[in-house]
Amino acid sequence: MNFKNKLISGLFIKRYKRFFVDAKVNGQTITAHCPNTGSMYGLLKKGNKVWLSKSDNPNRKLKYTLEIIEDNKSKVGVNTHSSNKIVHHALENNLIDEFSDIKKIKPEVKFGKNTRFDFLLINKKIKTFIEVKNVTLSRKKDIAEFPDTITARGLKHINELVKASKKNYKIFIFFLIQRNDCKSFMIAKDIDPNYANALKKAVKNKLNILCYDCKFSSKGIEVNNKIKFKL
Helix, strand or coil: CECCCCCEEEEEEEEECCCEEEEEECCEEEEEECCCCCCCCCCCCCCCEEEEEECCCCCCCCCEEEEEEEECCEEEECCHHHHHHHHHHHHHCCCCHHHCCCCEEEEEEEECCCEEEEEEEECCCCEEEEEEEEECEEEECCEEEECCCCCHHHHHHHHHHHHHHCCCCEEEEEEEECECCCCEEEECCCCCHHHHHHHHHHHHCCEEEEEEEEEECCCEEEEEEECEEEC
16 A cells, blocks of 8 residues: 655654644644544553654645554554555555465455455455454564454454355455564453454354554555464
8 A cells, every 4th residue: 555645754742632632733733533443552641753644635634644653663554544554555566375276355344234355356256355453553572463442343343254154155354463563462351352262153153363464664664574363
């Protein structure tokens, strides 16, 4: 996924009202949109380096969006709206070995009455649903974790994926680790035990788990290496 415009660097000051971030850029304080509703645990330290994108939309109230925070000299992608774009780019460019034989990619596909999954993949014989989860949390060296707060939405997606499996869909949760400093991934059971337990049961019911980290450049963010998963 390429950035539309070159990112602007600054220093983090504070986050407030969930969707607002103040940052110092070229000596001035600017307010940017924070597109991440999670806790962003461990990232919101005053003085951390940040990267912002600037919108070309003249009618937008907040011209800037928080894209990346630096944590212990490692970049962390915090824009949850970018995660599907990153995975979509990877699927189109065969960057994920498990999905090398795709014939068609359909984003945002409805399932049941009240659920949309991020992707439906179609080949000659198999239909596959993928739900993408953006991962930013790392409390221990080399280990990425999800979730960083209780996630009722994530729990719903697990249950709906299991229902899809019973209708002969192949099902995946794709944990996109928007950082490049972790060698393994695990579920943060202490933060959301219900999510952890539901995921463990779902794996026994044909749920597949994929974890990949990301590669950062001045142009954009791409899916990089497969990461070991510890359930």
